[in-house]
Amino acid sequence: MQEGLTAHPAGRNGRAEHPPTPPGDGAASRTSGLGAAGLGAARLLERAARSVAGTVVSRAPRADLDERDPDYIREHLPLLWLACSLWYRGEVRGLGNVPEEGPVLLVGNHSGGNMTPDTVVFTLAFSTHFGVERRFHQLAHNLVVSMPFLSFLRKYGMVAASPENAERGLAAGAAVLVYPGGDREVHRPSWQGDRIDFGWRKGWVRLAMDHDVPIVPVVSIGGQETALFVTRGERIASALMLDRLFRLKVLPVSIGLPWVLNVGDLLGHIPLPAKITVEALPAIHLREEFGADPDLDEVYAYVTRLMQDTLDALAAERRLPVLG
């Protein structure tokens, strides 16, 4: 559950935070000095990696909104409730700010590595508050929705993050949860847990404008305390071409259970029982507040500032890490 509208790295409006690696600057080219045998092995490895990547990317299903199963969600609410109440001591505020019906774009900051406790806590709260009958879709990284053992997440309404899938969700009248910060934000170092970091990705603003739907900022805190996140490893990811192969811009390094040193977090980790607090802010109707043709940068700056102020207030409430 990592990625927001980042299918196009540069976004449709925002500037590229991670420009594509130029040709010849990849791992294969760096092996040129190793001799013919080494070069051949490197090319073989690259071909294998591309093959795996192609398989993974092709497995990423086109959003089938009908895969969402309200009965399944309802039957699993007690399990979510147990996890959220006993482990995360989750607290969600301000759900009354979410419009009672109709499409809405929920824009959240993302925390907690690949375990994404904020999504779990918010999904439970949303489903119990509005009922499982209300359509609710979460945008996630291709890798997440294509993992066979995570296929159950699609029953919760999870779809691969792409502008097209988000548009289909909104067109169907659903509440769509997007994390613009995606893998960049979710793996930020733990000491940056109180920072909103969308990386100048602004596709969500355009999406809300195109569909004329309200934006509800959703701010969470605590996820970055479920492990000690050390670094995103963006340079390593770039050197290994993970960006081009798997759309992974990071290769995070963290210290957490049970691996102790956790590189990549692909298998997840056992999250520490950090208290997760989530707050939904009042809905923002772009054309009412910013005129008929809102300026993308202005909206981006306004919403992220609003979220940062809320996150600062939530951080000020916390006395101790993990305990909250």
Add this chain to the structure above:
Amino acid sequence: MRTVEAIDVSAPAQAVWRVIADPQSYLHVMAGITRWEVSGEQRRGVGARYKMLMRVRSADIGGLIEIVEWDEPTELAWTSVTGLDQRGRWRLRERVTPSHPPRTHVELRLSYGVAGSGLPGWLAEHLAAPTVAGHLRTSLRQLKRRVEHEQLRTAASARREARAAT
């Protein structure tokens, strides 16, 4: 899971009924209730529907409920239409003795669960039980206080009117 709490209120059953039959009073009387709104045209009686939520640890639990029994002033029962399975009931029994003012035994029952949720559902129901029971107990205490205060105010008003008349 079934939870039952009871309390005796020093007032006639009709006085208690006036409070529990009024959907507007639930947000004030019922503990843990974060939402209690009329859904649809009908506000009272069999068939009236309400959107209700009760805070139980990390979630507001409830959904759309419908009144299925309305027997003034003794029985009021509801059942869930959407959301978690639930069935609730108010039972009022007035006890009149010649030497004492009327008292009403008020019982509040709530059964809840999620069909098909298996072991996690069973665990969650039992872990939620103390919180739910606590909410019901507090609700009954608040109901008692509200009804008895209204009785006192009414009695005081009647005394004032009687004094003014003489």
